[in-house]
Amino acid sequence: MSNASNPLATSRIAVLGYGSQGRAHALNLRDSGLDVVVGLRPNGPTWHKAKADGFNVAEPAEAVKGADLVAVLTPDMVQPTLYRESIEPNIKPGAALLFAHGFNVHFGQIKPRADIDVILVAPKGPGALVRSEYERGRGVPCIWAVHQDVSGQAEAKTKGYADGIGGGRAMIIRTDFKEETETDLFGEQAVLCGGASELVIKGFETLVEAGYQPEIAYYEVMHELKLIVDLFYDGGLAKMLQFVSETAQYGDYVSGPRVVDAGTKARMKDVLTDIQDGTFARNWIAEYQAGLPNYKRLKQADLEHPIEQVGAKLRARMPWLQPNPAPAAVAPL
Numbered sequence: 001m002s003n004a005s006n007p008l009a010t011s012r013i014a015v016l017g018y019g020s021q022g023r024a025h026a027l028n029l030r031d032s033g034l035d036v037v038v039g040l041r042p043n044g045p046t047w048h049k050a051k052a053d054g055f056n057v058a059e060p061a062e063a064v065k066g067a068d069l070v071a072v073l074t075p076d077m078v079q080p081t082l083y084r085e086s087i088e089p090n091i092k093p094g095a096a097l098l099f100a101h102g103f104n105v106h107f108g109q110i111k112p113r114a115d116i117d118v119i120l121v122a123p124k125g126p127g128a129l130v131r132s133e134y135e136r137g138r139g140v141p142c143i144w145a146v147h148q149d150v151s152g153q154a155e156a157k158t159k160g161y162a163d164g165i166g167g168g169r170a171m172i173i174r175t176d177f178k179e180e181t182e183t184d185l186f187g188e189q190a191v192l193c194g195g196a197s198e199l200v201i202k203g204f205e206t207l208v209e210a211g212y213q214p215e216i217a218y219y220e221v222m223h224e225l226k227l228i229v230d231l232f233y234d235g236g237l238a239k240m241l242q243f244v245s246e247t248a249q250y251g252d253y254v255s256g257p258r259v260v261d262a263g264t265k266a267r268m269k270d271v272l273t274d275i276q277d278g279t280f281a282r283n284w285i286a287e288y289q290a291g292l293p294n295y296k297r298l299k300q301a302d303l304e305h306p307i308e309q310v311g312a313k314l315r316a317r318m319p320w321l322q323p324n325p326a327p328a329a330v331a332p333l
């Protein structure tokens with residue numbers, strides 16, 4: 001497919017990282033007729049995958065040399081070293097440095113050279129969906145931002161990249177690095193990963209401590225959460241309320257605000273303040289540099305929680321949840 005109208009039509013794009021986002025971006029950009037090289041550590045975990053997908057794969061420093069746009073799609077915590085060692089000494093003046101999350105630029109972990117554009121395109125979906133929607137001729141909405149424009153073309157390049165990965169077929173929304181970074185961190189901490197997992201765990205513990213069977217508790221507070229989240233995703237609160245019973249709705253109205261109350265909201269604001277004033281970023285960077293002692297301990301505690309034992313046992317009896325349903329007998333409950 002050619003894409004002569006894309007502002008990046010004659011550009012070389014280096015995609016650094018070939019994980020969830022990197023692979024989807026690289027494949028979509030290539031299918032949009034753009035010139036892509038993938039930058040990875042030789043023989044790293046995804047090196048062979050990128051080769052097998054037919055890409056020109058080079059070490060990051062080599063991929064950056066000669067690129068007009070460098071997309072940094074490695075894990076956020078390896079980006080500062082990658083920038084210092086492979087990008088900063090090699091990126092062409094006037095080229096664009098693109099991120100899918102603003103953390104490192106916003107919190108000063110990467111201080112981009114003054115002679116390059118610094119831009120952001122973040123699809124509002126996981127890499128697999130960014131790819132599958134593109135293959136269906138559609139796209140996943142993206143948010144985009146310009147942090148530094150030295151070429152006078154930063155906005156055009158950003159939109160060209162968003163078009164190239166399919167976002168332009170859906171919708172693109174302008175943001176800035178501060179808004180993208182702070183809202184992303186808040187969402188995952190207060191509501192999505194942190195809030196939702198804690199709500200499930202506390203609900204499970206409440207039922208089990210009251211003498212109910214862990215198996216029953218698991219179904220009620222974790223398994224069925226997917227049904228509710230799918231309704232939110234498809235049609236917001238209205239669809240959820242439409243599909244649950246009147247009893248469930250009444251219980252929602254009177255009991256939900258007792259559990260998640262003004263105190264919860266005040267603590268959400270504290271979490272947001274820690275994100276905004278840099279406390280969270282400082283703590284997380286120090287934790288990472290110390291070798292993740294608390295992260296590992298807290299993760300282990302989650303993995304050893306009783307809900308995980310009962311969950312593994314129950315999921316083994318729901319073959320539709322297994323990637324490759326095993327016909328062999330499963331242990332009796």
Ligand code: NAD
Pocket residue numbers: 016017018019020021022039040041044045046060072073074075076078082100101122123125126127
């Ligand atoms: P990932 O963990 O899925 O993939 C990381 C890739 O980087 C792998 O190919 C890995 O081999 C490679 N890599 C690791 N260290 C490297 C190094 N030192 N040098 C070169 N390559 C290295 O990452 P991801 O989830 O796709 O995240 C990439 C970026 O996209 C992050 O900034 C993230 O915040 C952002 N983002 C992710 C999602 C998502 O759905 N996963 C959504 C929006 C934005």
Ligand code: MG
Pocket residue numbers: 184187188
């Ligand atoms: Mg996010």
Ligand code: MG
Pocket residue numbers: 101184185188
């Ligand atoms: Mg995030």
Ligand code: MG
Pocket residue numbers: 193194197198302
């Ligand atoms: Mg948790």
Ligand code: MG
Pocket residue numbers: 220224
């Ligand atoms: Mg029920």
